[in-house]
Amino acid sequence: MLGNIVDHRTDRLNPHVDAVFEPSVHDDQRRRGEPFFDWDETANSGAYFAVAWQYGTTVREAVLRAEREWPxxxxxxxxxxxSAPAG
Structure with missing residues (x-):
């Protein structure tokens, strides 16, 4: 499921992208205060991953992947x- 989108594109109207995915619980480690996301839900899902990517895709396909692939x-x-940001 999609938890957040961080847009680093120089042309934010271009639908063609390289996308990198992380569990949204990682976002909480970058901020102070009350967490937005539940670590236990993520860690206990059986589908935890550190990072994944999809190059040569579209915004729509990236959002659909996030919605469908992870619980x-x-x-x-x-x-x-x-740009191949994950190497």
Whole structure:
């Protein structure tokens, strides 16, 4: 399920992207205060992952992947197509 989107594209109207995904619970480690996401829900899901990516996709497909593939909130990081941000 989609928990958050972080958009790093230089042209935010271009639907063609490289996408990187992380569990949204990682977002809580970058902020102070009350967490937005539940660590136990993520860790106990059996589907936990550290990072995944999908290059040469679209915003729509990235959102659909996050919605369908993980039973916990995931963050989709969007980058310009061809940038290969995860290497």
């Amino acid at each position: 916990f909130p995931g963050t989709a990081y969007l980058y310009d197509q061809g």
